[in-house]
Amino acid sequence: xxxxxxxxxxxxxxxxxxxxxxxxxxxSAAKLKRAQDAIIAARPYARKMREVVQALAARVGEDxxxxxxxxxxxxxxxxxxxTDRGLCGGFNSNLLRATYRFLAANRxxxxxxxxxxxxxxxxxxxxxxxxxxxxEYLNVLGSLSYAHAATLSENLVGGFLAGDFDEVQVVxxxxxxxxxxxxxxxxLFPISLDQGGGGGAVSGVDFLYEPSQKEIxxxxxxxxxxxxxxxxxxxxxxxEHGARMSAMDSATNNAVDMIARLTLQMNRARQATITKxxxxxxGGAEALKx
Amino acid sequence: MASTxxxxxxxxxxxxVSEDVDEVIAPGYEGEFGVLPEHKYYLAILSIxxxxxxxxxxxxxxxxxxxxxxxxxxxxxxxxxxxxxxxDIDIERARRAHDRAEAALKxxxxxxxxxxxxxxxxxxxxxxxxxxx
Numbered sequence: 015x016x017x018x019x020x021x022x023x024x025x026x027x028x029x030x031x032x033x034x035x036x037x038x039x040x041x042s043a044a045k046l047k048r049a050q051d052a053i054i055a056a057r058p059y060a061r062k063m064r065e066v067v068q069a070l071a072a073r074v075g076e077d078x079x080x081x082x083x084x085x086x087x088x089x090x091x092x093x094x095x096x097t098d099r100g101l102c103g104g105f106n107s108n109l110l111r112a113t114y115r116f117l118a119a120n121r122x123x124x125x126x127x128x129x130x131x132x133x134x135x136x137x138x139x140x141x142x143x144x145x146x147x148x149x150e151y152l153n154v155l156g157s158l159s160y161a162h163a164a165t166l167s168e169n170l171v172g173g174f175l176a177g178d179f180d181e182v183q184v185v186x187x188x189x190x191x192x193x194x195x196x197x198x199x200x201x202l203f204p205i206s207l208d209q210g211g212g213g214g215a216v217s218g219v220d221f222l223y224e225p226s227q228k229e230i231x232x233x234x235x236x237x238x239x240x241x242x243x244x245x246x247x248x249x250x251x252x253x254e255h256g257a258r259m260s261a262m263d264s265a266t267n268n269a270v271d272m273i274a275r276l277t278l279q280m281n282r283a284r285q286a287t288i289t290k291x292x293x294x295x296x297g298g299a300e301a302l303k304x
Numbered sequence: 305m306a307s308t309x310x311x312x313x314x315x316x317x318x319x320x321v322s323e324d325v326d327e328v329i330a331p332g333y334e335g336e337f338g339v340l341p342e343h344k345y346y347l348a349i350l351s352i353x354x355x356x357x358x359x360x361x362x363x364x365x366x367x368x369x370x371x372x373x374x375x376x377x378x379x380x381x382x383x384x385x386x387x388x389x390x391x392d393i394d395i396e397r398a399r400r401a402h403d404r405a406e407a408a409l410k411x412x413x414x415x416x417x418x419x420x421x422x423x424x425x426x427x428x429x430x431x432x433x434x435x436x437x
Contacts, residue, residue, distance in 0.1 A: 052317075059314040062381050066374050070347065160316040160385075224348040225333050233349055234372060237383075244316055 018287065021280040025273055032269035038101070039262035042255045046192060049252035052158075053189070056248060060241045067238045070231070071205070073221065079231040080175060081239070084204045089126045089179040091148070091170060092117075093202070094140070095186035095246060096133035097254045098155055103261035105187060105195060105254060106135040112197045113185050117145065128179055130170070132247070155251055163244035170243075171236045174203065186246045187253040193260050195253035200246075203239055309341050311357055313366065313382040320366070320387050327358040328380050330373055339375055346375035352427050354435045355382065365390040367435035369428055386428075393436040402429035 076082040094113050096106045113136075117127060128148040131137050137150050149169060154162045170182050182202045187195040223230055311328055313321035328339040331353025339346075350373055355366045369386035405426035409419070 055318040056316055058312075058319040059316050059383060062312070062314050062383055066347075066372070066381065066383070163316075220345065222344055222346045224337075224346070230347055230349055230372075237372075241316060 018280065018283050021276055021283060025276045025280065028269050028272050028276065032266055032273070035262045035265040035269065039259055039266060042259035042262060046252060046255035046259055049248065049255055050189075053245075053248045053252055056241075056244060060245055063238055063241045067205070067234060070234065074227060074231065078227070079235055081171070081203050081235040082205055084206070085180050087181040088124060089128065090120070090124045091128045091130060091173065091179040091182045093130045093166070093170065093182065093184040093186075093243075093246075094132065094136045095184065095250045096131070096136040096139075097250070098134040098153055100135065101261060102254055102258035105257035105261075106133075106139070109185065109187055109197045110136060110139045112199075113140075114143065116185070116199065126179075128173075130166075132166070132250075155247070155254070158247055158251055160240070160244055163240050163247055167236060167240040167243050170202070171239055184243070184246055186250045187257075189249040189252040189256065192256040195257060202242055205235065205238065307341055309339065309343075310379045311382070312380070313355075313384060313387060315371075315384050315387050320384075320389065321357075321382075323357075323359065325357045325359045329356045329358075330380075330382065331355060331368060332373075339380055342377045343375050343380075345377075346373075348373050348375070350382070350384070352424075352431055354431060355387075365435045367393060367428075367432045369431075388432065388435075390435045393432050395433065395436045398429050398432040398436065401425060402433065405429055 071078075071082055074082075076084070092113070094109075096109060100106070117129075120127065129140065129145060130149045130151070131140065131147055132151045133155060134152050137147065137152065140147060151162070151166060173179055174182060181204065183199055184202050185197065185199050188198045190196055308324040308326055309328065311321055311323055311325045312319070326340075329336055330339070330348075331351050333349040333351055336353070337348070350368060350371045352370050353368055355368045356363055357366075358364075367388050367390065368382075368384050371382060371384035371387075373383075374381045405422050408422040409426060
């Protein structure tokens with residue numbers, strides 16, 4: 015039987031770990047709430063933006079701007095969105111494994127896949143596997159603002175317009191609920207227009223443009239991409255906190271179980287020692303009597 | 305025939321205004337334009353400026369950091385990059401930002417990026433101060 019002191023020490027260390035995981039869980043719960051609020055607050059803008067862009071695109075047709083026109087995809091850009099910090103369960107590893115599979119499966123299909131990463135975890139994982147990264151965005155998720163999405167979009171749209179790549183996809187964890195996130199691949203642009211009658215209501219109407227249709231497209235479309243990227247980042251942040259919260263919750267529960275088991279072991283060991291001592295005393299007394 | 309227009313002003317971070325109003329005056333790319341009910345379909349880039357809207361006799365002001373406006377006969381949708389109600393503006397902070405930007409502009413650099421940034425900051429600060437007054 016393990017000695018008493020060692021078990022006692024072990025219980026102490028598990029207890030302090032439990033305290034940390036409990037605190038982290040609570041912090042994540044608070045952050046999750048904030049991230050969810052941010053998603054909800056960003057929705058009206060994204061929705062309006064989509065309405066306007068779709069209506070506009072339906073009126074002008076896809077030749078009006080390169081971002082609308084699908085071209086043959088020879089070079090693909092992939093934006094991988096992970097987190098900067100770990101301890102959030104399978105959040106990053108699920109996504110990165112899917113990404114790795116995707117890269118391996120599509121290596122032949124494209125001339126080149128340029129990888130952009132958000133978050134330290136993606137960088138570590140992909141670098142270790144010898145995948146070169148076009149650009150890294152680290153430490154943006156802690157204090158996420160629209161400006162970050164704007165920078166990202168600027169780089170991606172810039173590369174697209176310059177012909178560095180023909181299509182941009184993003185892989186991220188979509189936020190379903192606090193305990194469920196789903197890995198998703200999505201095409202960011204060229205913007206695909208599932209019109210489905212959307213915008214049809216006003217497509218026959220004469221629109222006035224200021225300053226001109228062309229200039230509006232040139233500013234509006236990149237902005238649309240920004241909102242899409244912003245949404246992706248918000249979803250990922252909310253998912254991260256949700257995942258961390260449940261990971262920390264189960265860690266706390268495991269610690270509780272472990273403490274119970276160790277306490278039992280400790281009591282047994284203690285009792286064994288007492289019994290042993292008693293036997294020795296009785297044995298000694300018996301010996302004296304005789 | 306609609307007698308009011310629904311003004312919806314959204315920014316990437318939140319929805320700021322959603323009200324029925326009588327008139328909207330917005331800072332367009334080529335100058336201010338006014339919108340009354342039954343306006344033609346209109347899509348415009350907005351520059352940095354003050355957006356005003358009137359409801360009866362009450363006029364409200366919002367500082368705008370650029371964006372878009374989509375005008376329909378009964379509705380105006382403003383998508384602003386940044387926007388703030390006049391009453392929410394901290395005039396002291398705006399003034400400080402103004403001074404800071406002005407100081408930055410004085411140190412003439414050849415670096416276009418910093419110059420543009422400082423210039424934009426100055427314009428924003430001026431607009432916010434104008435809206436708050």
